[in-house]
Amino acid sequence: MLTIGTHMSIAKGLAKTAENVVRMEANTMQIFSRNPRGSNFKVYTEEEVGKFQRIRKDHQFGALLAHAPYTMNLASGEERVYEFARTVIREDVARMDGLGIEYLVFHPGSHTGIGVERGIRNIIRGLDQAVTGEENITVLLETMTGKGTEIGAEFGHLKAIRDGAAHPERIGICLDTCHVFAAGYDIVNDLDGVISEFDRVLGLNLLKAVHLNDSMMPFGSHKDRHAVVGEGEIGLEALLRVLSHPVLKDLPFYLETPLDDQGHKAEIRMIREKLNGYC
Ligand code: FE
Ligand code: FE
Numbered sequence: 001m002l003t004i005g006t007h008m009s010i011a012k013g014l015a016k017t018a019e020n021v022v023r024m025e026a027n028t029m030q031i032f033s034r035n036p037r038g039s040n041f042k043v044y045t046e047e048e049v050g051k052f053q054r055i056r057k058d059h060q061f062g063a064l065l066a067h068a069p070y071t072m073n074l075a076s077g078e079e080r081v082y083e084f085a086r087t088v089i090r091e092d093v094a095r096m097d098g099l100g101i102e103y104l105v106f107h108p109g110s111h112t113g114i115g116v117e118r119g120i121r122n123i124i125r126g127l128d129q130a131v132t133g134e135e136n137i138t139v140l141l142e143t144m145t146g147k148g149t150e151i152g153a154e155f156g157h158l159k160a161i162r163d164g165a166a167h168p169e170r171i172g173i174c175l176d177t178c179h180v181f182a183a184g185y186d187i188v189n190d191l192d193g194v195i196s197e198f199d200r201v202l203g204l205n206l207l208k209a210v211h212l213n214d215s216m217m218p219f220g221s222h223k224d225r226h227a228v229v230g231e232g233e234i235g236l237e238a239l240l241r242v243l244s245h246p247v248l249k250d251l252p253f254y255l256e257t258p259l260d261d262q263g264h265k266a267e268i269r270m271i272r273e274k275l276n277g278y279c
């Protein structure tokens with residue numbers, strides 16, 4: 001069975017958000033682990049968490065994904081930026097693990113001039129202070145477009161981060177279809193080739209989740225602009241091949257497309273329909 005959901009706002013609380021997932025006819029979701037721009041997070045009451053867990057269980061949600069804030073840059077060489085990132089990742093690994101959320105994904109970060117190698121060293125150091133090896137949650141590194149000084153546009157970067165970590169067994173990968181396409185991995189004309197490359201560099205067993213997005217920007221542009229599925233440069237056919245690929249089809253898929261809940265509901269319905277006719 002297809003596991004699919006979208007990025008959801010948790011402004012109205014966890015339980016309400018889970019209800020909205022059901023209404024959307026989805027069976028998973030991605031949420032921000034805290035305010036995406038600031039440093040704030042809500043502390044949920046026991047009642048709220050209980051209700052959330054009940055809905056999730058009753059409706060047999062697939063693996064849930066939390067996304068760390070965009071302002072968190074673990075690769076930074078700037079003291080203040082790095083300290084903030086280090087605190088956020090440590091707190092949010094623990095907080096999301098406490099909620100029984102399966103995965104926490106983060107953007108590896110931008111080295112802003114200190115170079116990829118030193119950036120990666122900073123990321124590893126930050127991860128090692130956050131991941132104890134005792135938790136159930138798996139931290140996912142996201143594949144990036146490579147805009148500016150962004151780390152993670154090459155599978156090799158992610159491999160270096162994971163290999164350097166003290167608890168690599170708690171670290172996996174989230175593949176973003178928009179990002180890899182913009183980074184120059186040709187999932188439109190050579191999906192099998194990209195999958196083999198991923199397997200060769202990282203190992204397919206590390207792939208835990210897919211961000212399913214079309215791309216407004218062309219192949220290899222290193223620009224990060226998500227489009228609605230079927231309305232971008234990747235196109236519907238190529239994304240259906242991703243959804244139905246034998247080594248990908250059982251992974252959870254999370255849409256991060258520019259639509260509201262109503263739009264996402266229609267998008268998911270369209271995907272299910274096309275997929276049925278496709279396989
Ligand atoms: Fe992301
Ligand atoms: Fe993404």
Ligand code: ZN
Nearest residue numbers: 178179224226
């Ligand atoms: Zn993106």
